[in-house]
Amino acid sequence: MFTHATLFARWCLLLLLCIPVLAGLVGVIFPALGYFPAIGANGFSTQVFVTLFTLPDVWQMMMLSLFTGFGSTLLAVIAAFCILATFYQSSLLGKIQGVLSPFLVFPHAAAAIALLFVVSPSGIFAAIITRLNAYLSHVFTSPFTNGTLPINEMASISEMALPAANDGTLLYDDTGLSILIALSLKELPFIMLMTLSVMSQPLVKKKLTGYVQVGTALGYSPTASFFKLVLPTIYSQIKLPLLAVLVFATSNVEIPLILGPNNPSTLAVAIMHWFNHIDLSMRLLASSAAVVQVAVSAVAVMLFLGGEQLVKHVGKRSLSSGNRYFADAALRACGFTVMAVYIILICAVVYTVVTYSFAKQWHFPLLLPEGLTLLHWDTAISALASPLINSLLLGVMVSTTSITLVLFTLESEQLKPARTFASNAFSASLFLPLLVPGVAFLYGLVWFQQLVFQDAVWFHTYIAHMVYVVPYVFLSMAVAYRRLDNRYAMVAQSLGKTPWQVFYHVKLPSLFSAIMVAWALGLAISFSQYLPTLLASGGTIPTITTEAVASVSGSSTRLTAVYVIIQAVMPLLGFMIAWYIPAFAMKKQRRQMHSEGSLDYVDANTVHKERMANIRTKTTRA
Amino acid sequence: MLNLENVVIYRDDKPMLQLSAEVAKGEVLTVMGPSGAGKSTLLQAIAGQLQAPFSVSGQIKINHVAINDVSAHLRKVGIMYQDALLFEHMTVGENIAFAMPDNSHKNKQMKYEAINELLAAVELDGIADRAVNTLSGGQQARVSLIRTLASEPLVVLLDEPFSKLDVALRSQIRSWTFSQLKARNIPTVLVTHDNDDALAAGGDVIEII
Numbered sequence: 167m168f169t170h171a172t173l174f175a176r177w178c179l180l181l182l183l184c185i186p187v188l189a190g191l192v193g194v195i196f197p198a199l200g201y202f203p204a205i206g207a208n209g210f211s212t213q214v215f216v217t218l219f220t221l222p223d224v225w226q227m228m229m230l231s232l233f234t235g236f237g238s239t240l241l242a243v244i245a246a247f248c249i250l251a252t253f254y255q256s257s258l259l260g261k262i263q264g265v266l267s268p269f270l271v272f273p274h275a276a277a278a279i280a281l282l283f284v285v286s287p288s289g290i291f292a293a294i295i296t297r298l299n300a301y302l303s304h305v306f307t308s309p310f311t312n313g314t315l316p317i318n319e320m321a322s323i324s325e326m327a328l329p330a331a332n333d334g335t336l337l338y339d340d341t342g343l344s345i346l347i348a349l350s351l352k353e354l355p356f357i358m359l360m361t362l363s364v365m366s367q368p369l370v371k372k373k374l375t376g377y378v379q380v381g382t383a384l385g386y387s388p389t390a391s392f393f394k395l396v397l398p399t400i401y402s403q404i405k406l407p408l409l410a411v412l413v414f415a416t417s418n419v420e421i422p423l424i425l426g427p428n429n430p431s432t433l434a435v436a437i438m439h440w441f442n443h444i445d446l447s448m449r450l451l452a453s454s455a456a457v458v459q460v461a462v463s464a465v466a467v468m469l470f471l472g473g474e475q476l477v478k479h480v481g482k483r484s485l486s487s488g489n490r491y492f493a494d495a496a497l498r499a500c501g502f503t504v505m506a507v508y509i510i511l512i513c514a515v516v517y518t519v520v521t522y523s524f525a526k527q528w529h530f531p532l533l534l535p536e537g538l539t540l541l542h543w544d545t546a547i548s549a550l551a552s553p554l555i556n557s558l559l560l561g562v563m564v565s566t567t568s569i570t571l572v573l574f575t576l577e578s579e580q581l582k583p584a585r586t587f588a589s590n591a592f593s594a595s596l597f598l599p600l601l602v603p604g605v606a607f608l609y610g611l612v613w614f615q616q617l618v619f620q621d622a623v624w625f626h627t628y629i630a631h632m633v634y635v636v637p638y639v640f641l642s643m644a645v646a647y648r649r650l651d652n653r654y655a656m657v658a659q660s661l662g663k664t665p666w667q668v669f670y671h672v673k674l675p676s677l678f679s680a681i682m683v684a685w686a687l688g689l690a691i692s693f694s695q696y697l698p699t700l701l702a703s704g705g706t707i708p709t710i711t712t713e714a715v716a717s718v719s720g721s722s723t724r725l726t727a728v729y730v731i732i733q734a735v736m737p738l739l740g741f742m743i744a745w746y747i748p749a750f751a752m753k754k755q756r757r758q759m760h761s762e763g764s765l766d767y768v769d770a771n772t773v774h775k776e777r778m779a780n781i782r783t784k785t786t787r788a
Numbered sequence: 789m790l791n792l793e794n795v796v797i798y799r800d801d802k803p804m805l806q807l808s809a810e811v812a813k814g815e816v817l818t819v820m821g822p823s824g825a826g827k828s829t830l831l832q833a834i835a836g837q838l839q840a841p842f843s844v845s846g847q848i849k850i851n852h853v854a855i856n857d858v859s860a861h862l863r864k865v866g867i868m869y870q871d872a873l874l875f876e877h878m879t880v881g882e883n884i885a886f887a888m889p890d891n892s893h894k895n896k897q898m899k900y901e902a903i904n905e906l907l908a909a910v911e912l913d914g915i916a917d918r919a920v921n922t923l924s925g926g927q928q929a930r931v932s933l934i935r936t937l938a939s940e941p942l943v944v945l946l947d948e949p950f951s952k953l954d955v956a957l958r959s960q961i962r963s964w965t966f967s968q969l970k971a972r973n974i975p976t977v978l979v980t981h982d983n984d985d986a987l988a989a990g991g992d993v994i995e996i997i
Contacts, residue, residue, distance in 0.1 A: 583840050653869050656837050659860045660867040661887040661939040668861075671886065675877040 168666035169581045175574030176592075179636065182571070183595050186611050186633050187602050191460075193610020197453035205446045214454040223430035224455075228462050231433040234342040234426075235416025236466045238349035240473075243408065245350065245504045246357040251392040251492075252501030254365070255378070263362065265508060266355035271687070271737035273694030275715045276730050277352050278424035280515045282718070283522065283727070285344075290518045293531035300531075345426045349415045351511070354504070357404075357411060363645055364403045365396070374399060390492035394485055405474075407641075410600035412470055413463045417603030420696050424718055433459050434605045438697070441609050456606040463603050522727035546728035550713065557693055557709040557736065560624075564631040565688030568639045569681060575640070576647045577669055580655075596640055599633045604697055612701050623703050630698035639688045646680030678751070682744035690737030710736065789813055790834075790943050790975040795846035797826050797833055805830060807994060808846075811943075811975040816966065816989035818978045821996030827979040831945040834977065835867050836860035850942050866941035870952045872928035874920040880907075880931055881916030887939040906934045910964055926957045933965055937972065944969055946978040950985060962988050 196202070200211045218224055253259045269277070284290050365374060374396055381391035422432040430436065437459060440452035522528065523542055525535030583589070608630065615626045650673065658668045674681070696711050705712075714729040790811040797805040805826035811817045819827050833844040837860050847854050855863050874883050884903045893899040903916055910930040915923070923931065929949070936944060949965065950958045966989060969976050978989050986993050 651871075651873070653871070654873050654875065656832075656835070656860075656867060657869070657873050658875075658886075659837060660835055660863075660865055660941070660945075661935070662861055662864060662889060663886075664861050672875060675875075678877075 172574045172578030175571050176578045179571050179575045187598050187607050189614045190607030190611035193613040194453045194456040197450050198457045214450045218454045227430045227433040230342045231416050231462050234345040238346045238415050239412040242350040242353035246354050248497050248500040251389045252498050255388050269355040271690040273733050275420040275696050275711050276733040278421045279730050281348050283518045284514045288530040290514050296531040340427045345422045348421050348425050353411050360407050361404050364400050385490045387491050387494050389494045389497055393492045406597050412466050413601050416463045416466045417605050437605050459603050459606050519727045519730050522724050542724045542728050553708045553710050553713045556707050561689045561692040564635050564692045565685050568636045568688050569685050572640045572643050596637050608701050623706050626702040630702035631692045635688045635691045638691055639684050642684040642687050679748035686740035686744035689740040693736050791849040793847040797829050798843045800841045813973040814970045816976045816978055816991040818986040818989045818993045825996040828947050831947050835865045836863050864942040866936040867945045868949045870948045872932035876920050880918050884935050884938045887935045929961050944974050944976045948980050
């Protein structure tokens with residue numbers, strides 16, 4: 167009975183991932199080929215593509231998408247490996263994870279807006295530079311004032327300095343450098359934490375520790391060991407997630423929309439504008455562009471795979487060269503620099519955004535606002551009440567159902583393992599929504615959804631969110647599930663417990679903290695969805711994220727700052743709940759069980775527990 | 789009584805182990821052999837927990853009833869590993885209560901007394917309310933034994949259960965285990981590397997080459 171239920175869940179999951187993506191793709195390919203009955207286009211032709219490629223900017227858009235997507239991924243991968251190679255054996259690793267983890271759950275839209283705040287021509291960096299310039303020039307030109315600035319002079323400096331700050335700014339540059347940097351800042355934490363999670367799988371970890379010990383014994387430096395022993399061992403496991411990052415970067419909408427050039431914009435942004443155009447015939451153009459977007463992402467993937475082959479070829483040679491060092495000093499410097507950039511950016515963002523949200527007035531280039539007020543918070547909170555409730559409702563629904571589906575699916579894999587082919591097909595389908603650009607299939611999906619249930623807006627939005635939440639929840643849970651010692655389940659079974667009892671009484675409690683973390687992750691991903699929410703709901707379900715993006719072009723900077731803070735705090739609250747509930751439950755349980763209190767505390771981490779148990783069996787006697 | 793009749797274990801359809809044996813009530817059959825010979829896999833086949841790529845043919849009978857097609861949780865075959873594998877989200881008492889068959893005791897009080905009685909038999913009186921991770925290795929091993937016995941198994945399988953205990957502790961736990969199993973007349977299969985284990989078990993020894 168339970169076994170059948172889990173099998174059913176597995177099929178549900180498979181269909182949930184495949185149907186929306188494939189239907190969505192069909193839904194853009196038809197209009198792209200000129201078939202769109204709603205506007206009376208009934209024939210198939212390639213005319214739409216011809217029209218698309220006669221647009222003057224289309225090649226530039228494609229190049230911009232390719233350059234920003236591929237460049238940012240490459241940069242993020244290299245920087246992530248630099249940091250890992252520098253810190254993977256250092257005690258600082260935990261701290262670095264702590265610094266980078268919030269970036270993972272920080273929505274793309276919020277990250278882009280936050281960057282906009284700090285690097286804009288009137289942002290904190292520009293202000294600091296202007297002040298420094300002014301200060302230095304003042305010191306040099308008037309050596310007798312002893313460096314202190316009278317207030318009236320300061321005002322004159324600020325007026326003088328303002329135009330200068332507009333030069334050399336990064337924003338809205340035609341080459342897309344700002345998009346590239348913003349994307350890599352957002353991708354790096356994901357790549358790094360994902361690699362670390364692969365490295366910490368018990369079997370892999372054991373193997374890697376051994377490899378590094380051998381490497382060290384043979385005289386290889388830690389950095390060289392990382393690149394020559396660790397990375398080749400784990401690369402196959404992180405390859406698919408890397409490709410998913412690459413596809414995402416080439417087709418992301420929020421970041422180029424907020425930070426990028428508009429004339430022309432990236433292809434994905436253009437697609438969005440065309441789809442949302444009042445003139446419905448633009449949909450044909452948008453659909454064909456969506457197909458081209460798939461091609462652009464595919465080219466990026468091919469470039470990446472080509473680069474990978476090249477690196478492999480060169481790497482093979484370097485393996486047998488016997489060189490014990492791997493540009494150690496340079497890589498270390500890189501690692502430290504990147505971390506410093508993150509820390510500075512985080513400080514600047516937090517300072518700017520929080521200050522803006524309370525500022526009455528904040529003139530450039532002052533470092534402090536003039537007067538504080540709660541007005542923006544009041545305004546925002548009354549305006550955001552319903553988007554907040556929408557976000558929460560959607561997030562909780564999506565995350566709870568996906569964790570249930572994922573747990574049952576993982577259980578079904580253990581109860582009734584699929585054949586090799588089926589299980590390969592399953593893992594491929596898991597990455598399908600991540601490997602097909604969202605901007606390409608979401609519009610087609612919306613078209614289908616309008617054909618089937620026109621009014622079930624919540625249901626459509628729910629499905630669109632599920633497509634993105636399920637893969638991440640699955641990846642996060644699967645790691646914990648595989649870490650669980652299967653012999654516990656076997657023992658429970660041999661004690662006469664049914665599969666359901668084993669699942670409910672043994673596995674769920676052991677996985678409780680991991681389940682909570684996966685649930686919070688699902689919540690965070692659902693919160694951060696911009697395009698799926700906007701499209702599937704047709705704009706009728708405003709969430710925190712859609713409102714925040716909308717606020718960038720609209721209302722006041724200070725109100726936007728409030729939105730960014732709320733966007734950042736919501737997923738963090740989810741994670742705090744996820745961390746505290748298991749810890750709290752365990753403490754309570756412990757207090758009930760024994761009042762001695764001096765006994766050592768063992769947390770829910772199975773790896774940790776096993777090690778403790780080993781030490782005990784070796785050193786103590788009954 | 790446990791009967792293994794022409795039992796063949798396959799790995800990817802290639803036979804890797806073949807044996808026939810009979811284990812009478814209260815007897816211990818010891819299976820020895822090099823790593824990777826399929827000893828643990830044999831135990832998993834008897835327990836009904838064989839996983840791909842392994843498969844089994846031949847008859848496995850408990851008290852003359854073939855159990856090949858019976859689900860693992862209905863076989864009443866207890867299994868113990870080298871780790872105690874006590875559930876850490878339950879107390880010692882809860883671990884044992886979890887193992888007891890439903891309706892085995894009239895009320896909670898009787899169940900609790902039965903648990904304490906079982907614990908007292910291995911000199912662990914009064915630890916029923918302790919957290920599992922506060923026990924020493926030797927205590928955990930004994931609780932694990934008690935937990936297996938509490939499920940009233942028809943057959944017990946031991947997968948190198950003493951190999952992680954240090955030498956002084958090992959012989960003590962070993963004699964406890966065998967005497968408890970003998971007292972309950974349970975046929976047992978022991979898989980081990982250790983000749984002392986085989987000697988202490990005192991039953992037939994099958995050596996896999």
